[in-house]
Amino acid sequence: MAGLLVGFVALVVVFVVWEWYQGERAIVVPRLFGKREVWVSCGFAGTFLGSYYLVIYVLPIYFQAVGDASPIMSGVYNLPLIVATTISMIASGAIISATGLAVPLQLLGASIGLVATGLLFTLDSDNGVGKWVGFQLLGGVGWGLAFQIPIIMAQANADPEDISSVTAMVLCKLSLAIEKKRVSTANLSKSFNASDPLPLSRRHKRPLSTSWRRRCTLPLRTLIRPRWFRPAPLPSVLCSLRVRWLGLWRPT
Amino acid sequence: MTGIKVAFAIAIAGAGIGLLIGVFNLNGGKWKLSAAEKPKDVHVAV
Numbered sequence: 001m002a003g004l005l006v007g008f009v010a011l012v013v014v015f016v017v018w019e020w021y022q023g024e025r026a027i028v029v030p031r032l033f034g035k036r037e038v039w040v041s042c043g044f045a046g047t048f049l050g051s052y053y054l055v056i057y058v059l060p061i062y063f064q065a066v067g068d069a070s071p072i073m074s075g076v077y078n079l080p081l082i083v084a085t086t087i088s089m090i091a092s093g094a095i096i097s098a099t100g101l102a103v104p105l106q107l108l109g110a111s112i113g114l115v116a117t118g119l120l121f122t123l124d125s126d127n128g129v130g131k132w133v134g135f136q137l138l139g140g141v142g143w144g145l146a147f148q149i150p151i152i153m154a155q156a157n158a159d160p161e162d163i164s165s166v167t168a169m170v171l172c173k174l175s176l177a178i179e180k181k182r183v184s185t186a187n188l189s190k191s192f193n194a195s196d197p198l199p200l201s202r203r204h205k206r207p208l209s210t211s212w213r214r215r216c217t218l219p220l221r222t223l224i225r226p227r228w229f230r231p232a233p234l235p236s237v238l239c240s241l242r243v244r245w246l247g248l249w250r251p252t
Numbered sequence: 253m254t255g256i257k258v259a260f261a262i263a264i265a266g267a268g269i270g271l272l273i274g275v276f277n278l279n280g281g282k283w284k285l286s287a288a289e290k291p292k293d294v295h296v297a298v
Contacts, residue, residue, distance in 0.1 A: 040277050048270020051263040058259040066253060100285040107274040114267040121260040125253060146270075153277075156285050177266075 027172050029165050037157040038166050041150035042173040048110055049150070050177030051117060052143040056081065059120075059136070066125050080133045084140025085147070092145045102149050102156075109146025116142050150174075 019026040032038050059081065060074035069077060092109070096102050116139030123132060154166040 037282075040273060044270055044273045044277070047266045047273065051266030051270065054259060054263045054266065058256055058263070062256050065256070096285070102285055103274070103277050103282070107271070107278050110267065110271040110274040114264065114271050117260060117264045117267045121257060121264060123260075146274075152285075157282075 028169050029162075032158065032162055032166055033169065035157060037153050038169060041154040041166075041170050044106070044110075044146075045150040045170050045174040046177035048113060048146060049143070049174055050180070051113070052085075052139075052147070053178040055117065055120060055139065062123065077132070078136070081136035081140045084137045085144040086140075088141045088144025089147050093148060096149070096152060102153055106146045106149040106153075109142045109144070109149070112142030113139060113146065114142075 019028050020030070023029075024031075033042070056078065059078055060071070063069040063074035063077045064071065067074075067077075092105060095105060116135055119131075119135040120139065123135070150170050151167060154170050155163050158166045
């Protein structure tokens with residue numbers, strides 16, 4: 001633990017020195033980072049959008065660990081969040097293009113996102129479908145509304161020759177936040193799960209409706225799997241993979 | 253379940269700080285983009 005902390009501080013120092021040494025060629029250009037619109041956008045991307053990626057990483061773990069869903073189905077159960085985010089993101093771009101109101105939309109999206117994360121926190125081992133679908137839809141609307149605004153704001157207040165630099169800075173901060181939250185928190189959640197499993201009396205109470213699951217997997221069970229996977233014997237698949245593998249590594 | 257709750261709690265903290273930054277931006281930042289500042293193809297490409 002101490003090694004990690006010391007390593008973190010040392011890497012931050014090295015990063016700052018390197019950025020200072022690079023000057024105008026750095027990822028975080030000091031001249032641009034000093035602008036209010038840029039550093040506020042970086043902070044917003046690092047916190048609010050980082051929480052989106054954290055939720056999108058933890059929810060499948062929740063579905064698998066608590067709802068006993070398969071990895072594929074945990075992705076399917078995540079679709080309300082993805083679809084709502086996508087539609088909301090498109091709507092957000094259209095609204096900003098039409099009205100120019102970016103900051104109020106950012107605040108609205110952050111408010112809805114905060115409410116949605118609070119509601120997701122209330123998810124337990126015995127929820128109805130309406131809860132986890134509704135909470136994801138609400139969160140998707142909030143995150144989608146505010147998702148592009150940091151980049152829009154940073155680009156809108158930059159000179160044409162600085163647009164690529166400010167975009168890289170916002171995306172860099174976003175990527176750092178994603179990895180920081182996703183890796184550290186998800187590993188934390190997994191370690192907690194290992195040492196603190198559900199009580200035996202509650203393990204059978206799955207939060208996901210069986211009929212919902214059966215409806216979602218119907219195409220896979222009736223159409224895709226029997227026609228494409230069963231007739232293909234495993235050795236032939238492995239042989240074809242091996243041929244491809246050898247072809248890839250054949251010296252030229 | 254505790255770990256997942258911890259993860260969601262950190263997500264709440266992140267979204268809360270994001271909301272505070274939004275309020276800060278609303279307080280002193282520029283509310284409305286001018287016609288020249290509205291998103292164009294660069295934003296779409298990103």
